[in-house]
Amino acid sequence: MHSTIYDVANKAAVSAKTVSRVINNSPLVAPETRRKVMAAIAELDFHPDSAAKGLRQRSRRSVGLVIPYGSDFVFQDPGMWAQASGAHRALAERGYDLVLAVPQTPELVLHELSRLTKNRTVDGVILYAMEGVDVLIKEFERLHIRYVSLSTCYRGQKNNFIDTDSAHVGRIAARYMLDQGARRIGLIREPMRFFEAGKASTEQGFRQAHLDSGVDVDDSLIVAGDYSIESGYECALKLLHSNHAIDGILCVSDPMALGTLRAFRELGLEPGVDIDFVAGDDFPTTRAMWPGLTSIRTPLTEQGYLAGAMIVDYIQSGKEIPGRVLQGELIVRQSVRCRK
């Protein structure tokens, strides 16, 4: 039913090895021979068996994308999909397939990774760095599992990661709001222990911006959400109902920004009119729902793309690659009032 390299060799009246050379683009084939072989391949609709090839070449040409927090989280966070999208594209361009691995509990992560890598289903993995992965990474290094992490896995990590600079966006967003005249800004930040402890948080940049502007930070105006819409809603209500007069809110993620907008709506507040607001992520959902929101744009798709490119480099070269840190930017629209 499926034809093999020998069928092609027979039809083209050459040896199997010659066919092999043709399909692997070896230059050591006479043009005429190549033509004959190509014709036979087309005629038989021959596709080299990836398992046989992988067995021989010890490479599966595929990469696992591992997200250690269960389907519900993965499949609902748009940021994760942006990263996955970028990774998929980089891999596809390089001839690698993307295998999704979504362990249902954190305990299963290492098991899943062992399976995928040790049985050579994949040549390497891209993994989402969250609190707790540092212990896994030690295992990976011991086991020579090739990985690239999205964000850093442990303090001082030098290689094999693509990170985004949270402190930077916190700083530029807060500075902008302060420059426009806001004085009491509420911050809805990422969860307290989501990333590894060494990673600079949005809050650090937020505080730095205040320091730079000579404005005091009120600790009670800093609250941490869990990236969900609900938590954005609750954090915003908490800030808005506190008896401190809030000037504006800076919210670091898109779903949480949506929750904040719900709180605004319920309280009859219009962002850019009654209160300053900087939203996170700048994803289509919020952008299209509330046009004109000034937002933080983090290059998540690019992060995924670079991670895909990096893991392939690593796999093919065998050499670890220095990590990279990406900078987000502030997209200024109309939700922060100018009162200078």
Next chain:
Amino acid sequence: MHSTIYDVANKAAVSAKTVSRVINNSPLVAPETRRKVMAAIAELDFHPDSAAKGLRQRSRRSVGLVIPYGSDFVFQDPGMWAQASGAHRALAERGYDLVLAVPQTPELVLHELSRLTKNRTVDGVILYAMEGVDVLIKEFERLHIRYVSLSTCYRGQKNNFIDTDSAHVGRIAARYMLDQGARRIGLIREPMRFFEAGKASTEQGFRQAHLDSGVDVDDSLIVAGDYSIESGYECALKLLHSNHAIDGILCVSDPMALGTLRAFRELGLEPGVDIDFVAGDDFPTTRAMWPGLTSIRTPLTEQGYLAGAMIVDYIQSGKEIPGRVLQGELIVRQSVRCRK
């Protein structure tokens, strides 16, 4: 570096075949032998090579998920994630990996599928049925590519699909609105030529409900969106700005519902107070952003799950499986007024 089945056999002082039996859970192994082999496996940290196994057994234990419309669409539609999530879980439970295939253009779909299936990277595929796939399906059948489609690919398809009944939800949603006293309902429906031509649309159910209630349908109140937030916004504005007095809006998808809510907000309309509204999909985004919306809930995660289960059945049995149609339901909350 990696140990093989022979290393294990040596250490356990048995033959390779016996090791093979142990790792494949054959009952034909003495308990004591099994114990010895297991110990050797653990000691050597042995994992059978998936390529070698696949080559021998002619099965890769993986399934492709093919979405023929490019990354941008795929990675942004929450309904797609829900389906992907369900499919992933079903496959994981059955020991199959999920390989993502996202051809960047419709023309590349067949090529991508050929590659994945003919070179045996995957044992079968789950594919998203959209207009145009019917020609692909003929190819698949000719090539014996095993597939299960999400929704039907061509009129009269009997096997290998998991569909959802659009007409049904259109009918129950419209009937409910009519029962509550709405008389001029705008419908924001799915794109006109998104699914195969034979598939009953929401509009058909919508019309049937009107027929059942003896209420005339005004054709100008039926508009088709493209599943995006923007199109929901534009469709809603079109309906609301028409000089027909609109009672309510029925919107079949969640992102379009979000766009509709933006239109409501801009016009100062409160759903459930100033206008009736039934939203689509009932995804977290809209549900958490606007609590209290009466919504259509389509079991998309279940659809993906069943598709994953079905493709594995098909792969393992070699027999085509009769298709299934899933019914959505109406989740009644507070966005439709009762005026009886």
Next chain:
DNA sequence: CTGTTAGCGCATTCAG
């Protein structure tokens, strides 16, 4: 219950 033989489909020697 266990072992031997052979070969899945391809690519790597090493010769021509």
Next chain:
DNA sequence: CTGAATGCGCTAACAG
């Protein structure tokens, strides 16, 4: 430039 032999790691088919 081309081909013959050999084996990647595993498991069917057959013995015992």
